[in-house]
Amino acid sequence: MGRNWYLLWSGSAISALGDGIFLAALPLLAATLTQDPKLIAGVSFFGSLPWLLASLPAGTAADRYDSRRLLLAALWIQCALMAVLAAFHSAHIAFLYGMAFLIGTAENVPRAVGQPLIKATVENHLLERANGRLFASQAVALQFVGPPLGGLLFAIAVPAPFWVNALTFATAALLVTRMRTSRQPRPAKPKVVEGLRWLMKHKALRTVTVVSATTNLCIAMTMATLVLFAQQRLGLTNAGFGAFLATLACGGVAGGLLAERMLARYRHTVAVTVVLIPLMWLGIATLARDLPTVAVFAVVSSFCTAVWGVATAALRQRAVPTNLLGRVSSAQTLITWGVQPVGALLGGLVADHFGLLAPWFVAVGLRTAVGVVSLKPLRDHFTGAALNVHLAASPEQDAAVTLPEESR
Template sequence: MTTQTVAPPVQAPVEPLRRNRDFLMLWIGAGVSMLGLRAGTVAYPLLVVWQGGSPVAAGLVGFAAVLPQLLVQLPAGVAVDRWDRRRVLVTCDLVGLLAMASVAAMVLHGGLWLPLLMAAAFAEGSAALVYRLAERAAVRNLVAPEQLSAALGQNEARGQAAGLVGGPAGSGLFTLAGWLPFGFAALAHLVALGTLLLIRKELQETRTPEPRRVRTEVAQGLAWVWQQRFMRAAVVLIAGSNLLFQVLALALVLVVKQHGGSPLTIGLIGMASGVGGVAGALAGPRCMRRVPMSVLICGTLVAWALLVLPVAFTSAPVLLGALFSGMSFAGALVNVVAGVHQVQVTPDALQGRVTSVFALAGSGMNSAGALAGGLLLAALGTRTTVLGVAAAMAVMAVAAVLAPAVRSGGAAA
């Protein structure tokens, strides 16, 4: 008797991300759209103040721009999971295009109508929020599973770079002409719309249509996160760290001002922080392959505690820039690690809702952190407040090390 050896099937080589046309179209379009959003957001208060508006009016526009983070987040997750993601992305770009074009037209005609500016800021903020959720959910349908960490790492680096460049671009364009930042943002949406139409693959798995209610679908996303021990712990850590960093950001402004610094100094420190964020995002995929996720998360919290502590004792811009760059490096790295895990373990039909739960935890604590920061700095002073932030971060690090859910690194999922 003779036996035949059956050779295993030969798998086709995975195409590098740089040659993955569909991923590149989505990556470029989302990056351009994000750059336009940052430029327009920076220009809102400049437009109000330079057109003779009051600080209260500028605050109202800023409030309208961030309000979607609290009101739209969970329904946006439902929309991303319920509807065709390509159509969702196209709709978001169209809404952003119309909102920014309307502001540019208003400024070109020499007027400033506060209700229109607030409505445009709210519409643009809502569209950007839904766009981010839909794009993140779509990525794993465009790349091979082994490329997911690299793809999300590039997305995180792109976001950090957009923040780094978008602010100066918005203020620079505004100095040339008041309508330019908003015209640039409208053009960015048009470019992003074009890239979406060039994507060939489907951006979600096949779904079975069924009648559903928004409240029920939101509850499904919340319940799924609650059932995952590691996810529950991650939500708490994200919320706590976001609150503390909002306090620290306000403390930095006071540190610089109290020691004779200028807004330019804060801008330069912010640029150094952005460079650290880009580097951390690019390092994320490599670190994931070599270091367990639980070690990365706990190590990030320890690093934050150690980097926050010196802020209480220095006003040197170079040192502050280095410290905040280190914090951003660690933050971007852990964003990639947590993001890859979340996308990998979450069913495709729940991607939008689960991501929206994490985003809501972060944005909600941003608002609370800004309020808490003002009260703490007024009552305790800068140094004591910063020391308190460092101590709270250290407590979170110890809690993470001791928590079985964090130590497991989500292995059960």
């Protein structure tokens, strides 16, 4: 892993810090404007709606244009949007919806170009290590450092977290500017639907996508009113809410750093993560009444999520041809992240009618059902005979893709 990788890694970590600050500050800002669960859930809805609308166009752009330049443009746009939000933070909640939508739209580009850039800057046999480090650093910045800092800055001055967030995006852009990547041959007019069609024909990635989409739907349900859950059930202050979000990072950091070793050593690692995640959510719903108890379940859940992410990211990067990686990754994003606005709406409605614990119970039931159905296919793909075979890249085009070690 050379200079380009470390610049990309550093820029990603710094922008993730800004995202973590934003993660805590945005719902706190919404809570100053209204205490209605449906209206607060609307912030999550409009923030996640662009994953449904802009994912495929972003992936097409990533396969057609220079990934580094696209990333730079997105970072500077996010910087400008954060500055606008900081300047007009006291506006109506409808303004907050609009800003959440624009910021979410801009976020599609870094996610789309990230996969091609990682593949271009990291040798194939080091993908697990690179993805593990990336997950760990993002967990530290996005969940451990960012949210408490966002809550603290919000307590000091309402616009402060958004100004700091703008600064993180500017710093990340300056780091990416120093990257030097070679130009890759790209299709003149890549078709938007090709990535989605390829994904649907690849059995392993299709199964992974279904499980990830269900997980994200359930997380969106619980996150939509999480600030009210923290304030009313756990009795947390604004700064305490940031600390609450930070507990999620502890397991994510450990999972990212240990994933490479665990996936190589233990055959059923991926299947175990599928089982444990909804069990941890059930613990939060039934037993958690204070921050320490929540932390225990959240750490295990985030650890499993990080290991799952490392395994599935490496599978995707190896399986997908380079000239399709942007579109296939974005097709996955369309499905796995596009369900979030639905989850946010459901979370707000369920919490409003049945209480703040109800979204957690619904999430546990749904995620458990999908996990049970997907468990056998996942074991087949990540263990046993799948370890020594080559996956077909698509029915029309074979790509020699060996799943390394025991649990890829």
